[in-house]
Amino acid sequence: MGKPKPNIMTVNHPNSRKTKQLIKSKHKTAFRDKKKLNNLAKPSLLCEKLIWFRDNVDNTISQYTPELLAMLIEKYLKRFDNELNLIQAKHKDKINRRYASREDVIRLTVDREREEYLTAGIEVPSIFNAEQLLYLRTWDGDIRFLPNFRIIRFSCPK
Incomplete structure (x- = not known):
């Protein structure tokens, strides 16, 4: 049958070796869980970006040029303008900033x-x-298919 496993509350002294082992294992699992969440966040951000591009590409264009892509990226960078204008309109009358964090x-x-x-x-x-x-247009937004996309770095044409 064996002894029951000790937890932090049942160990006698706070400086004992058993207590330090338990604290170390708890910190290790907490760090591992935090690392997992960080690794899951990056694909979801990329997925959101690809969904925005899927929804905003022009269906009449069969192949984009660098100029068209630059215009699409400018539109992407201005995607929050309406929300910012609404927040600023709410701030005009009042002293406190209610939506300051957003x-x-x-x-x-x-x-x-x-x-x-x-x-x-x-x-x-x-x-x-x-x-x-074509693959971007037909993509359903599932994170599993992110490796099928070819991601490039596009910088501002001078």
Whole structure:
């Protein structure tokens, strides 16, 4: 049958070896879970970006050019403008800023993406290729199929 496994509450002394082992294992599992959440967040952000591009590509165009893609990225960078205008309209009359945290998150996101676009390039699906564009249009938004996309870094044409 064996002894029951000790937990932190049943161990006698806070500085005992058993207590330190249990605390170490709890910290290890917490760190592992935090790492898993971070690894799951990146594909979901990329998935949201691809869904936005899928919904906003023009269905009449069979193959995008760099100029058309630059216009589409500018539209992508301005996707929060309506929400920011609504928040600013609510702030005009009042002294307190009720939606300040949401406004800050939006501004930081847009600033980071614009800086990426102007320097190293923003990650977008390769819609220069007609096959990739067709696959993007027919994609149902499932994260499992993200590896099938060819992702490129597109920077602002000078």
